[in-house]
Amino acid sequence: MSTRPGYEFTGGTPRRTAPERLMRGSAITIENTNVTLYAQWKSSTASYRVEYYQQNLKDDNYSIVADDTLTPSGTVGDTATAEIKEYEGFTYNETV
Incomplete structure (x- = not known):
C-alpha cells in the first residue's frame, strides 16, 4: 500500500x-x-507551532516570547499564515 x-x-x-x-x-x-x-x-489536518522572538539587547541572540506561542491547525497542503506581532520598542525587519 x-x-x-x-x-x-x-x-x-x-x-x-x-x-x-x-x-x-x-x-x-x-x-x-x-x-x-x-x-x-x-x-489530513495537522497542527503546527508559531513562535515569536525578540532580539536581546545585550547580544545578537534572540529570546522566545513564550506567552505569544500559538499551536493552530490547518489542512495539509494549504499555506500557513501567522500574524505579524508588534512589540513596544521593537521594529519589524522583514529582511531577517
Whole structure:
C-alpha cells in the first residue's frame, strides 16, 4: 500500500479525473492489457507551532516570547499564515 505523509488514501481510479473510485479491497479484472490506476488522496489536518522572538539587547541572540506561542491547525497542503506581532520598542525587519 502506498503512503503519502499528511494524506489519507481513499481509493484508486482508472482515470485521473474519473468520478468512479475503486475502494480498498475492491477487485478488478485485467485481461491482456496494461492498466494504470491513479491514487486518490484526502488531505489530513495537522497542527503546527508559531513562535515569536525578540532580539536581546545585550547580544545578537534572540529570546522566545513564550506567552505569544500559538499551536493552530490547518489542512495539509494549504499555506500557513501567522500574524505579524508588534512589540513596544521593537521594529519589524522583514529582511531577517
